[in-house]
Amino acid sequence: LIELDRAHLIHPVSSYRGHEALGVRVLKSAKGATVTEASGRQLVDGFAGLWCVNAGYGHDSIVEAAARQMRELPYATAYFNLGSEPAIRLASELAERAPGNLNHVYFTLGGSDAVDSTIRFIRYYWNARGEPKRDQFISMEQGYHGSSVVGAGLTALPAFHAGFGIPFEWQHKIPSPYPYRNPVGEDGNAIIAASLAALKAKIEEIGPERVAAFYAEPIQGSGGVIVPPKGWIKAIRELCREYGILFIADEVITGFGRTGPLFACTDEDIVPDFMTTAKGLTSGYVPMGAVFMADHVYDVIADGAGNSAVGHGYTYSAHPVSAAVALEVLRLYEDGLLENGIKAGARLMAGLEGLSDHPLVGEVRGRGMLAAIELVVDKQKKTPLPASAMPARRVFDRAWDNGLIIRAFANGVLGYAPPLCCTDSDIDAIIERTRRTLDQTLD
Numbered sequence: 001l002i003e004l005d006r007a008h009l010i011h012p013v014s015s016y017r018g019h020e021a022l023g024v025r026v027l028k029s030a031k032g033a034t035v036t037e038a039s040g041r042q043l044v045d046g047f048a049g050l051w052c053v054n055a056g057y058g059h060d061s062i063v064e065a066a067a068r069q070m071r072e073l074p075y076a077t078a079y080f081n082l083g084s085e086p087a088i089r090l091a092s093e094l095a096e097r098a099p100g101n102l103n104h105v106y107f108t109l110g111g112s113d114a115v116d117s118t119i120r121f122i123r124y125y126w127n128a129r130g131e132p133k134r135d136q137f138i139s140m141e142q143g144y145h146g147s148s149v150v151g152a153g154l155t156a157l158p159a160f161h162a163g164f165g166i167p168f169e170w171q172h173k174i175p176s177p178y179p180y181r182n183p184v185g186e187d188g189n190a191i192i193a194a195s196l197a198a199l200k201a202k203i204e205e206i207g208p209e210r211v212a213a214f215y216a217e218p219i220q221g222s223g224g225v226i227v228p229p230k231g232w233i234k235a236i237r238e239l240c241r242e243y244g245i246l247f248i249a250d251e252v253i254t255g256f257g258r259t260g261p262l263f264a265c266t267d268e269d270i271v272p273d274f275m276t277t278a279k280g281l282t283s284g285y286v287p288m289g290a291v292f293m294a295d296h297v298y299d300v301i302a303d304g305a306g307n308s309a310v311g312h313g314y315t316y317s318a319h320p321v322s323a324a325v326a327l328e329v330l331r332l333y334e335d336g337l338l339e340n341g342i343k344a345g346a347r348l349m350a351g352l353e354g355l356s357d358h359p360l361v362g363e364v365r366g367r368g369m370l371a372a373i374e375l376v377v378d379k380q381k382k383t384p385l386p387a388s389a390m391p392a393r394r395v396f397d398r399a400w401d402n403g404l405i406i407r408a409f410a411n412g413v414l415g416y417a418p419p420l421c422c423t424d425s426d427i428d429a430i431i432e433r434t435r436r437t438l439d440q441t442l443d
């Protein structure tokens with residue numbers, strides 16, 4: 001398998017230089033939070049695949065939901081006003097649970113095309129409102145909004161830009177409210193004030209009448225699990241409202257119980273104009289994403305669509321099998337998984353906090369089942385790990401050898417996003433294996 005992989009399978013490009021030489025690790029099966037390698041060795045998956053297998057592996061009821069739907073109706077297009085029962089029911093169940101008036105749902109295949117879809121919808125919205133000049137988009141440093149060429153322009157990770165002329169000239173960034181490394185210090189109010197000032201300045205620089213939308217993750221994931229101060233997103237959301245700019249909460253990672261509730265926006269008591277989700281929606285069993293759209297946005301687009309060219313959709317939009325899986329996953333979340341995630345999240349955070357005094361640990365941060373340790377060379381000076389990605393890769397490899405899967409970001413941040421089904425002993429294994437890995441890294 002390893003030889004065939006090297007010869008034929010193109011992996012997503014990772015930021016680790018020389019990753020081709022590292023070889024592939026083949027997974028064979030999984031149950032709960034435990035995955036088994038082809039060799040038979042077992043590991044705890046502290047990252048739920050790629051922050052997506054929120055429900056955990058091996059749920060027979062999910063498999064049965066998919067099989068039932070495949071037998072009955074494996075495919076129905078959502079074009080030409082056609083529908084299928086699971087997709088319609090899923091849209092309605094999601095709207096019922098979404099914050100505020102996010103009552104309209106557009107299904108995609110994942111997170112990148114969910115973000116791409118919002119860009120189109122937003123342009124349709126402003127065109128329909130007679131303001132086609134509102135074509136400038138703002139997002140944040142350290143933000144991640146997908147890897148399609150357009151979405152990657154909102155993403156702030158340079159590896160996703162090289163060679164494509166992105167970000168495009170209509171895509172702008174403001175600094176992230178990164179408490180551990182914020183020039184204004186770690187005080188929450190100061191960070192919020194600085195962030196508001198930065199967004200205001202950017203809007204004024206572009207021209208308020210030109211700005212279409214602002215994108216933010218409630219907690220930045222791929223940038224290194226950056227948790228803004230409580231109240232930050234509410235203040236930013238309000239500023240967007242004051243300027244009449246659309247606000248998009250990208251909940252592709254934070255959605256579906258990752259931070260505790262079904263959506264982090266609920267936790268923060270905000271209602272965005274759009275919310276993008278994927279990953280935990282189907283818990284990774286099949287691909288699917290969902291864009292939530294507020295009533296006041298939908299009404300404008302729906303009324304205006306007849307006046308201009310509007311085309312958008314995918315062959316697999318609202319796929320009935322994905323929808324049937326998502327409905328069952330939603331049932332599982334509400335049948336104890338969300339509750340277990342909150343309990344396990346508290347244990348995870350407490351356990352990671354217990355590693356704070358380790359010489360390599362600069363900061364422990366997170367919310368619920370989304371957490372990170374930022375490794376540093378010097379705790380006092382907060383000196384980051386060397387810029388090369390390889391130290392992080394070595395930590396990843398050591399953790400793997402210790403029976404733990406975590407994410408090691410190139411900036412020396414270790415990411416944790418275990419399945420919500422984790423037992424106490426799963427969490428304890430994650431902590432114990434992390435400590436062992438850090439001690440070995442110190443040697």
Ligand code: PMP
Pocket residue numbers: 109110111112113115144145146147217221222250251252253278279
């Ligand atoms: N938005 C956010 C916040 C994400 O974390 C991701 C993926 N990590 C995406 C969008 C893109 O999702 P996908 O990989 O499913 O295309």
